Amino acid sequence: QQQVKQSPQSLIVQKGGISIINCAYENTAFDYFPWYQQFPGKGPALLIAIRPDVSEKKEGRFTISFNKSAKQFSLHIMDSQPGDSATYFCAASNQAGTALIFGKGTTLSVSS
Amino acid sequence: EAGVVQSPRYKIIEKKQPVAFWCNPISGHNTLYWYLQNLGQGPELLIRYENEEAVDDSQLPKDRFSAERLKGVDSTLKIQPAELGDSAVYLCASSLDTGVKQFFGPGTRLTVL
Numbered sequence: 001q002q003q004v005k006q007s008p009q010s011l012i013v014q015k016g017g018i019s020i021i022n023c024a025y026e027n028t029a030f031d032y033f034p035w036y037q038q039f040p041g042k043g044p045a046l047l048i049a050i051r052p053d054v055s056e057k058k059e060g061r062f063t064i065s066f067n068k069s070a071k072q073f074s075l076h077i078m079d080s081q082p083g084d085s086a087t088y089f090c091a092a093s094n095q096a097g098t099a100l101i102f103g104k105g106t107t108l109s110v111s112s
Numbered sequence: 113e114a115g116v117v118q119s120p121r122y123k124i125i126e127k128k129q130p131v132a133f134w135c136n137p138i139s140g141h142n143t144l145y146w147y148l149q150n151l152g153q154g155p156e157l158l159i160r161y162e163n164e165e166a167v168d169d170s171q172l173p174k175d176r177f178s179a180e181r182l183k184g185v186d187s188t189l190k191i192q193p194a195e196l197g198d199s200a201v202y203l204c205a206s207s208l209d210t211g212v213k214q215f216f217g218p219g220t221r222l223t224v225l
């Protein structure tokens with residue numbers, strides 16, 4: 001199956017808190033796992049991505065944790081800010097350049 | 113570096129009318145994608161081009177949708193005739209060769225009345 005399952009559907013976090021979004025995949029051929037951020041009226045923008053040869057990747061306040069055996073990966077947003085309020089999508093693909101399979105998205109609201 | 117350009121940004125049409133969307137990818141990007149994004153959902157692939165060739169159009173409803181990428185640069189996606197269920201955002205993305213780092217345009221929001 002080509003599904004990518006994402007949770008939660010929505011998330012409310014206090015300013016300065018940690019936002020955590022989870023995804024699970026089924027196809028073991030996937031080997032590229034990006035996270036996209038989308039603001040209303042805009043296209044998705046690549047935030048951070050990971051390949052399965054590492055278990056964690058950090059870029060600024062954003063960290064991806066990857067568990068190959070469980071076929072799960074998650075996005076952690078540290079010190080969440082109101083400007084992080086957006087919809088976040090996980091996705092998966094294989095290195096052959098096939099299309100990204102997206103999760104259904106998580107709407108994050110960071111309250112000030 | 114200019115991003116992916118799409119036009120129009122918004123389109124409202126009556127059902128059964130034709131509609132076309134245009135996309136200009138990032139310069140030098142050989143791979144171009146058209147995605148459909150329904151409200152509250154993630155994007156879903158319609159068609160992928162490598163240069164002029166449509167290499168994956170398995171999800172394109174060919175009875176009413178068509179696409180072309182002449183000269184391997186910009187692309188047009190057409191719907192004829194449009195149905196109420198086609199109301200959605202149509203996203204174009206591009207990537208360098210078959211690289212997986214895809215860059216998205218702002219999308220065209222289609223409303224079919």
